[in-house]
Amino acid sequence: MNPPEKKSLDLYAMTWRLPVIVWQTIFFVGPLLFMVAMSFFVVKNYRMVEAFEFTNWEKMLGRGYFWDSYLLTLGLASLSTVVAMLIAFPAAYALAFKVSDSARRWAIFLLIIPFFTSYLVRTFSWYVILAESGVINAILGYVGLGPYTMLNTKFGTIVGYMTLTLPLVVILQTFALANIDTRLVEAAHNLGCKPFATVWRVVIPLAKTGLIIAALFCFILSFGDFVAPYYLGGSKPPTLPILIIDTTKSGQQWPRAAVVAIMMMVTLFAVAFAALTAAYHKRGRS
Amino acid sequence: MSEPLLLFDNVVKRFGDFVAVKRMNLEIGKGEFIAIMGPSGCGKTTTLRMLAGLESPSEGEIRLDGRVMNNVKPHERDTPMVWQSLALFPFLNARENVEFGLKMRGLDAATRHQKALTWLDRLGMSEFAERDISTLSGGQKQRVALARSLVTEPQILLLDEPLSALDAHLVIRMQSVLTNLQRELGITFVYVTHSQSEAFAMADRVVIMSNGEVAQVGQPKDIYRAPANRFVAEFVGRNNIISGKVKSASKGKAVIDAPSGSYTVTADAMPKPGAEATFVISADLVRVTGSKPKAENAVAARLISEEFIGSVVTLFLESGDGTEFKVQVQERELATLDLKSAELLWLSWPAASAHLLPGG
Numbered sequence: 001m002n003p004p005e006k007k008s009l010d011l012y013a014m015t016w017r018l019p020v021i022v023w024q025t026i027f028f029v030g031p032l033l034f035m036v037a038m039s040f041f042v043v044k045n046y047r048m049v050e051a052f053e054f055t056n057w058e059k060m061l062g063r064g065y066f067w068d069s070y071l072l073t074l075g076l077a078s079l080s081t082v083v084a085m086l087i088a089f090p091a092a093y094a095l096a097f098k099v100s101d102s103a104r105r106w107a108i109f110l111l112i113i114p115f116f117t118s119y120l121v122r123t124f125s126w127y128v129i130l131a132e133s134g135v136i137n138a139i140l141g142y143v144g145l146g147p148y149t150m151l152n153t154k155f156g157t158i159v160g161y162m163t164l165t166l167p168l169v170v171i172l173q174t175f176a177l178a179n180i181d182t183r184l185v186e187a188a189h190n191l192g193c194k195p196f197a198t199v200w201r202v203v204i205p206l207a208k209t210g211l212i213i214a215a216l217f218c219f220i221l222s223f224g225d226f227v228a229p230y231y232l233g234g235s236k237p238p239t240l241p242i243l244i245i246d247t248t249k250s251g252q253q254w255p256r257a258a259v260v261a262i263m264m265m266v267t268l269f270a271v272a273f274a275a276l277t278a279a280y281h282k283r284g285r286s
Numbered sequence: 287m288s289e290p291l292l293l294f295d296n297v298v299k300r301f302g303d304f305v306a307v308k309r310m311n312l313e314i315g316k317g318e319f320i321a322i323m324g325p326s327g328c329g330k331t332t333t334l335r336m337l338a339g340l341e342s343p344s345e346g347e348i349r350l351d352g353r354v355m356n357n358v359k360p361h362e363r364d365t366p367m368v369w370q371s372l373a374l375f376p377f378l379n380a381r382e383n384v385e386f387g388l389k390m391r392g393l394d395a396a397t398r399h400q401k402a403l404t405w406l407d408r409l410g411m412s413e414f415a416e417r418d419i420s421t422l423s424g425g426q427k428q429r430v431a432l433a434r435s436l437v438t439e440p441q442i443l444l445l446d447e448p449l450s451a452l453d454a455h456l457v458i459r460m461q462s463v464l465t466n467l468q469r470e471l472g473i474t475f476v477y478v479t480h481s482q483s484e485a486f487a488m489a490d491r492v493v494i495m496s497n498g499e500v501a502q503v504g505q506p507k508d509i510y511r512a513p514a515n516r517f518v519a520e521f522v523g524r525n526n527i528i529s530g531k532v533k534s535a536s537k538g539k540a541v542i543d544a545p546s547g548s549y550t551v552t553a554d555a556m557p558k559p560g561a562e563a564t565f566v567i568s569a570d571l572v573r574v575t576g577s578k579p580k581a582e583n584a585v586a587a588r589l590i591s592e593e594f595i596g597s598v599v600t601l602f603l604e605s606g607d608g609t610e611f612k613v614q615v616q617e618r619e620l621a622t623l624d625l626k627s628a629e630l631l632w633l634s635w636p637a638a639s640a641h642l643l644p645g646g
Contacts, residue, residue, distance in 0.1 A: 186340055187373035189360040191434070192390035198361075205377040282418075 039258040046252045060259040073239040077223035080161035084169045084218045092173030111167045122163050123227050130156060152234025160228025165218040176210020212279035220268055240264050291316040291474050297346035299332050306332040308498040319468050319475045321489035329498040330478045334444050338367050366435035367444040372427050374419045380430045381415040387438045405433040425456045442474040449484060461487050494518050512641050524569035524612045532557045539637060546609040549583045551640040564643045570614040571639040574631050581634035587611050589631060
């Protein structure tokens with residue numbers, strides 16, 4: 001009696017799974033494979049022609065400006081991750097341990113509000129603040145400082161990255177910290193561990209998985225972001241997302257842009273794999 | 287009592303409107319094993335947390351070795367605690383957990399290592415030193431937690447229901463581990479528990495708490511045989527609590543009229559005739575016989591039910607007026623009584639076995 005029933009159940013389950021599988025195949029796996037194939041195509045007379053040549057790979061990876069962009073993007077995304085994690089931590093710590101439950105709920109709600117508006121719009125609002133004649137320079141001018149150039153600098157890029165990532169990083173860190181067993185924190189104090197040392201020796205190790213995931217999100221979002229380096233960072237030298245746009249615009253070089261995109265994806269896969277391995281690493285049994 | 291190490295002087299602890307500990311006065315001696323016992327919410331854990339500095343008293347003073355501890359931060363005290371949840375650090379192995387307190391005191395790696403291994407060895411855990419905490423059994427974790435607290439050689443150890451998560455057979459074994467350790471080290475143990483058997487088996491003195499107040503302090507035997515009030519009599523063991531009016535009192539004996547009969551009890555302080563009085567007769571001091579015995583106190587009662595827990599059986603009986611009696615007898619003794627055919631059983635006890643509660 002059981003086997004036929006089980007079979008019909010499988011069919012039922014399959015029916016519900018099918019839309020997701022079809023969607024993923026058509027709109028994710030398909031295009032991805034096409035992009036890989038496209039990186040071997042050639043462009044003749046501003047037209048893409050199917051081929052299987054390694055010229056795009058040789059041209060892109062053999063050029064200094066690609067690697068300059070690559071290292072710049074890697075460096076900026078890493079810096080963004082470090083800055084966001086450091087700025088977010090005291091806020092997340094306070095939300096997780098120092099405020100009431102209702103205050104924490106309100107804070108999380110307020111941290112979600114930035115996502116209501118387009119990131120692009122929020123980025124443009126920085127012009128008013130960071131420009132040569134902007135708010136910050138006006139205030140500094142009163143005390144006889146400046147003006148400082150903040151737009152079209154790496155500083156501007158990082159400010160833009162923070163606009164994108166900081167609310168999310170605070171939320172993720174708060175959840176990571178709020179879930180730790182506070183009795184272990186008390187135990188550390190009880191064993192003579194000073195409050196600051198306890199954060200380093202007990203709180204962070206306990207929240208490790210959640211904190212690494214927060215950092216990973218920050219890195220992924222910054223690494224792939226086009227808006228901050230383009231509008232606030234001045235796009236010179238270009239980061240990889242800007243390089244993709246530039247490459248497609250100049251001579252319809254979609255195949256070479258595909259090379260850049262694949263390199264970015266490989267990098268993100270490697271970083272995500274390393275981060276998740278570290279996040280879920282359990283001490284070995286001996 | 288030995289020289290007091292720890293002193294509670296009119297200590298009050300409030301959480302908002304809730305008073306967790308009401309005006310506590312208590313002295314704890316050097317090298318004493320003291321158990322604080324009571325139902326949940328009685329303030330026993332709050333008391334222990336105040337000793338560790340995890341809570342500070344709202345009023346009064348806690349003094350350790352003469353020093354007022356009220357505002358001493360937890361990490362500045364030397365009052366290690368063994369948690370109910372054990373609170374071992376999952377990201378450190380057994381040895382590293384034990385070393386934690388030593389590291390905080392700035393000891394060098396070699397000394398830490400050696401001390402940690404000595405303590406793990408002492409608790410029979412040396413072969414598990416490098417093991418991950420998650421791979422240890424409940425009893426093994428318990429030993430690591432103990433080693434971690436004792437490795438700094440404190441003069442006092444706080445224990446918050448440390449055995450409540452263990453299997454029954456392990457509890458017995460850990461009890462002897464704890465009492466032996468306490469005797470060998472000669473340090474003060476303050477042990478919070480809701481379990482009477484743990485408290486009575488290990489402690490030199492027991493503090494019974496109820497609703498934030500100390501209901502009685504004394505040696506286990508005194509608390510068991512001479513409860514200070516109704517709460518303690520009800521909380522501790524199986525007692526028959528009988529209330530009535532004093533009919534007469536003379537020559538160290540009082541006669542009390544209760545609904546189920548008239549009883550004679552020995553009394554230190556003579557109650558006034560006509561006053562309300564309550565006495566307890568513990569279930570294991572009552573004799574059961576098939577026919578009316580010659581005894582100072584005897585009451586006829588019908589068997590309602592029995593509870594078999596091994597070598598001891600508790601009988602629940604009811605006298606003619608509906609008063610319930612509890613009697614504990616040895617299982618082998620019970621076999622000699624023909625319970626089924628007996629219409630009425632007789633319960634009896636000498637006057638000296640009954641304990642008159644002070645203050646009625």
